[in-house]
Amino acid sequence: MKRIKYIALHVKKYLTGFLHLVYPKICLHCGNTDITKFHVLCPYCYAQLPFTDFFEIENNNIDKIFWGRMPLGPSGAALFFTKNSIVQLLLFELKYK
Numbered sequence: 001m002k003r004i005k006y007i008a009l010h011v012k013k014y015l016t017g018f019l020h021l022v023y024p025k026i027c028l029h030c031g032n033t034d035i036t037k038f039h040v041l042c043p044y045c046y047a048q049l050p051f052t053d054f055f056e057i058e059n060n061n062i063d064k065i066f067w068g069r070m071p072l073g074p075s076g077a078a079l080f081f082t083k084n085s086i087v088q089l090l091l092f093e094l095k096y097k
């Protein structure tokens with residue numbers, strides 16, 4: 001039984017390596033291969049994301065936009081958007097690819 005697990009682990013390792021050749025999992029921003037299975041950015045690029053922390057601030061700027069226009073519960077934006085930033089790249093990838 002141990003031998004089967006050993007062989008299965010190696011087969012999985014080789015298949016993963018082959019899949020990486022065809023469909024490389026690289027950071028969308030810098031091309032680094034140090035990313036985990038479900039992430040699209042490497043830890044370095046993720047650390048550079050401009051988080052707003054609006055969800056922790058009551059009556060934040062996003063809430064104020066909707067005051068008097070429509071009833072809305074707590075709201076916020078996760079990231080600040082600026083042109084030519086990682087956030088713009090992520091939105092482009094999400095929207096068009």
Ligand SMILES: [Zn+2]
Nearest residue numbers: 027030042045
């Ligand atoms: Zn990166």
